[in-house]
Amino acid sequence: MTRYAIPLLGLAWAASCATGEVPSARFANAPAVTRVDDRRDVPDKPSEREFIHSLYHYDGVVQRRLSRALELPRTRRALGVNALDEVPDSTWFTNRIGVRELTPDEVRRGPVQVGSPEAHRPWMIHSTKTGGSEPGFMISDARGKKFLLKLDMAAFPEQLTATHVIVGRLLWACGFNVTEDHVVYFRPDDLVIAADAVGKDVFGDKHPLRRDEVEAVLARVAVEPDGRLRGMASLWLDGKPLGGPPAEGVRDDDPNDRIPHQLRRDLRGAYAIFAWLDHVDVQESNFLDMWVKEGDRHYVKHYLLDFGKALGVMNTTGINPRHGREYVIDFAAIARSLVTAGAMKRPWEGREPSPLRGVGMFEADGFDPGAWKPDSPAYVPFLTADRFDKFWGARIVIRFTREQIRAAVDAGRLSDPRAADYLTDTLIARQRATARYWFARVNPLDRFAAASSETGAILCFDDLALVHQLDDAAATQYRVSTYDNGVQPLGPVTVVRPDAAGHACTGALPLAASSDGYTIVRVETVRPGFDRATFVHIARDAASGAPRLIGIWRP
Amino acid sequence: MTAADVAGAPVAGDESGRTDPVDDDSVARQGLRGALFVPKVAVNLALSPARLSAWAYDRYHLDELYYRVFFNDARTIGVIPSASFTSGFGINAGARFVDRDLFGAREQLSIAAGIGGRYQQVYKVAVQSGDRLGRVAVELDGQYELRPKDPFYGIGDNDDSAMPAAPVDPRFDPTAIETRYRERLARAAGIVAVQLVGDLHLRSASELTDRTFSPSDTRDGTPIDTVYDPAMLVGYGGVRYVYSELELRFDDRRRATQYEPRPFYSVGSLAAVFGGRIHRLDGAPDYWRYGADLQHFVRIGEGPRVVALRLRGEAVSGTRSEVPFTELPQLGGVDDLRGYPTDRFRDRVLTLGTIEYSWDLSPLLSASAFVDTGRVFGSLDDFGFGHLRVGYGVALQAHTENSFGFQSSLSSSIDGGLFLNLSFNPVFAIDERVRRR
Incomplete structure (x- = not known):
């Protein structure tokens, strides 16, 4: 009895490993969702969140x-x-x-709606800017478009304005909502104080804005050799500001905000x-949430702000x-x-x-x-x-x-x-x-695509580490194994190698015998110092019968 | 993208396509979380005053409110609260009125009052010439203090001893017992500093001082007259004198880079020598006071990490029978020979060496470890390296980029004792004789 116990235990362990290495994630046989509807009508304006700087950081750092x-x-x-x-x-x-x-040109323009106010001077100053360390004003240009104008501190010419715009463009290209920002040049006499312009102190107390206050602000800013000033004009966002989203939880009064932040x-x-x-x-x-109006409906749109210190x-x-x-x-x-x-x-x-x-x-x-x-x-x-x-x-x-x-x-x-x-x-x-x-911390396979083959499916993918020449294609291989929905192996482990560009395709992979052919493909990337897997879930499209990707799970 | 573009799409949170059961908390975690509910509430309750302060600070802009209430719009005229704590003395609190721009050239007027702790009452007034006189700086001070329990441990480098049977003569008897005396101090002083060249300055200072003494209240410790014979305590009946000195000072102590806090020196040196004459107005003999202060700062790393070295010496020419007991050079306390009680040692000659390593913990916090060593001598002829007193400790300093906040230090010595001090003055500040206690 003892003579057989160890081999039997070994087989049992191997079997449990074989099934245990397939994570429990399962996906519906449906196309992946590419957009969600979080623009359902929010007829009542959600409450504005007050940002209390010291409290926010005290909470974040301590309590x-x-x-x-x-x-x-x-x-x-x-x-x-x-x-x-x-x-x-x-x-x-x-x-x-x-x-x-x-295109690069799109990136250069960013989220343009109205364009730069630079050609639309003079600018009316409506108030001084409160908050933040950098000087600035609330202005409107000759078209009546409202902007927040920020200026470079004298000791750091061009830094804040350039950085704000550069980072804004990159974050917009990444996919985030940002303000429309422009670097602008102007002369001090392009700034006209509006009749109803106000100066505000930190307590929110207002008083009619005086020219000497404007000049005091301008005295703190960098001046170009030709006497011009340089600023960053940020288009005032549409809608009603609600303050930033909470760092935890959701906005209780925004029914579209369903995922804890x-x-x-x-x-x-x-x-x-x-x-x-x-x-x-x-x-x-x-961060700034805006309660925006679109036709008859309102909803909350979420923006990133203020990149000048990046x-x-x-x-x-x-x-x-x-x-x-x-x-x-x-x-x-x-x-x-x-x-x-x-x-x-x-x-x-x-x-x-x-x-x-x-x-x-x-x-x-x-x-x-x-x-x-x-x-x-x-x-x-x-x-x-x-x-x-x-x-x-x-x-x-x-x-x-x-x-x-x-x-x-x-x-x-x-x-x-x-x-x-x-x-x-x-x-x-x-x-x-x-x-x-x-x-190096997650299997960097991406852009998966499934295609039909005579015996099942072919799975193609890019290895991002190789596509971007961060690792060696010659030293890389992929071990591919397939499982059905019950984690039973469907065939032997096969090995594929990438091409020089980091692209790879499997051979024909067997699909499960179930009605929709739900199959889990384990793709293990192996190269010196690296061994990680990705699980790709494939099933037959009910309409066409062709295999399609229905899920990706990165363990 | 518009609402029409997403019509029919799933709502947020329904996009995962997952069909497997949602992973949830384990029963054990839920149970433990329940058990930690009460501690969590307790922590939140305990911290709620701090949280409330943080909220109020910003919600009501307390910093700005302070300036609005206590300062003028230009923030040149205002009132500044002050507080300090010293082991054995307690808390001293007060306020200072300042006008930092009296006549438009940063001339400064300061009027301060404090009460409690080390000073039962202290009133000070100072006027500084600011930038008015260019390379010449003039300062006029006035000071009045009522000090209820200043310490006296006898004269000389003596270890703690037993209570004598009868009051002793501190000039000759080695008895060292902590006693307390009461003092009234009135002083007017003037300082003229001339920048000779670069970091080299010549300073001239004079003071007119009047001191009277009496035993402390028994609640404040052992009265001085129960241990030391008042008749043998030189100056105990009252002291009045004029002191004038000249000091040559080279001082290029500074921060090494703009990324280091301005209040902390990380490079540079100080070399100051002074000599002055005490002219007694009460008929007692005159004598000289002289000394030197050498400091050097070695920056050994960014932050900065700094090793500071200091040697200080001071002496008076008069004998123990000529120099008032309060005018003898003193060692021990927050600034000199840390790890010992304030004014633990006094005699005609003082020597002190300090090595201190300080390093930054954050932009607003620094730490230091220090060793002070020194002793007092009866005369220069007695000078030697035997029987040195050694104090050591650690300290935390809070500061901003531009100003020193406070220092909290914990110190001890080879002779034992533990001292917790809170000080609002940097340790390496120069001891101005005309402002000394």
Whole structure:
């Protein structure tokens, strides 16, 4: 008896492994959802959320952090994801780059609705800008279009304005809703104080705006050698502002807001994108929900705002090289430094501001896409984000071509061409670092396609690590195995290899004998130092009988 | 994209296409979460005052409100609250009125009052010339203090001892017991500093001081006259004098980069030598006071991480029978020979060495570890390296980019004791003789 026990146990273990390695995720035999309807009528305006800066950060850094830990939150996969592990279009996110043709010119223009106010001067000042460190005004141009005009601080010419526009263009191309922003040049006498213009203090008290107040603001800003001023004009959004969305949970008075924000893939996956752009100023006030009107209906549309401190500008204007590498109040970093008596090298050491006009402390050297930090841990989606979310973000980041990135940089109208070259090169270097990092943590297979074969289906896919020349095609192979819905193997494991461009197709794969041929294809990518699998779910289209993709599961 | 484009699409949350059962929390996790509900409520309740403060701070713009209430629009004239805590003395609180631009050249007027703790009452007035005189800076000070329980441990470098049977003569008897005395101090002082070249300054300072003393209340500790014979305490009957000194000071201490906090020196040196004459107005003999302060800051890393070295020496020329007991150089306390009680040692000669390593914890927080060593001597002839007192400790400093906030230090010494201090002055600030206690 004992002589046979070990082999029998071994067989049982092998059998359990064979079935146990197929995750439980199953998908409906239906086309993947590419857009959701979160534009259903919200007739009553949701309440406006007041952003209380200190409270938000206190909660994020201390109290909510503690109480959240006591709630024992479990690690959860993101929601707001379709069967193909993609984010469908919504009021939060619209798939753009890589999903449709996006010319460099489109990237340069961004979300243009009315165009730049630069040619439509003079501008009427309606009020001074409150909040934020940078000077500015609320203006309307000669067409009557309303803009928020922000200006560069004298010590940091071109940085804030260029960065705001460049990052806005890139985030728009990624798929987020952003404001229509333009770098503009003007002369002080292009600014006319409206008869009803008001100055506002932090208490909200208003008084008639005086010329000397305008001049006091202009005295703080950078002036071009020819006497012109440079600004960033941001088109006032349509609709009624509701403040930023909560970092956790949903807006209770918006019935379309059904997915807790800390579980949204588009918000969680933005981590990889924001890290790429060093967009550290992530807080509720830099998101804005607008209650918009479309025909007879109203709904809430979600925007990202205020990117002027990205690309290392927070470091230069805040005179602090830690941004992006530590939270502003980073208890872990404080504890590490305290315990080691400062003996440990910190990740921000050695950083220097760029000598180029318009460029912040932005570099590719030392950029760690997995260790990047926004200024505050208060933004919960970045705390709950997992490698799958960041892989999603990295897939978007790597889709940008040099021409598209350069087009976005050109929208920043930097006066020094070396600055534009530097930013482009650095964005590309960080783009590749981002992809390299996250493609090593999730099997980077993408663009799956199923086709009919005589005996079942052929599955083709791209290996993004090879497509973008981050890894070696010659050293890569894929082990392909198939299972039916009950996790019974359908055939032997086969091995396929990619072509030089990173594209690969399986041989004919058997489909399950069930009526819809529900088949799970396990594609395991093997190369030196890497061995991860993706599960592709295929079934026959009931109408055509042809195999089609119905789900992708990345374990 | 419009509402028409998405008509018929699933609502948000129904896009996954998943048919397998939704993964939910385990029973164990739910149970544990239930068990942690009460601790969570307790934590939230305990932290609610801090949360309320954070809310109120922003909701009512308390920082701006403070300036609106206590300062003029230009923020040049206003009132600043102050507070400090010192082991053995308690909390001192007060306020300071400032006008930072009296006549348009950053001339400054400061009037301060405080009460409690170390000072039962303190009133100070100061006028500074600001930029008015270019390379010359002038300051006029007035000061009045009622100090209820200043410490006296006898004279000399003596270890703690037992209570004597009768009051002793501190000039000759080594008895060292913590006693307390009461003091009234009135002082007027003037300082003229001239920038000679670069970081080299010549400073001239004079003061007119009047001090009177009496035993402290027994609730504040052992009264001085129960241990030390008041008749043998030089100056105990009252001291009045004029002190004038000249100081040559080279000071290029500074931060190394703009990324380091301005209040902390990370590079540079200080070399200051001074000499001054005490002219007694009460008929007692005159004498000299002289000394030197050397500081050097070695930046060993970013942040910054800095090793600071300091040597300080001070002496008076008069004998123990000539120099009032409050005018003898003193060691011990928040700034000098940390790890010992305030004014634990005093005698005619003082030496102090400090090595301090400080490093940043964040842009707003630094830590330091320090060792102070020194002792007092009866005369320069007694100078040596034997029987040095050694204090050590750690400290946390809070600051902004531009200003020092406070320092909290925990210190001890080879002779024992533990001291927790909160100070609003940087340790490496220069000791101005004409403002000393």
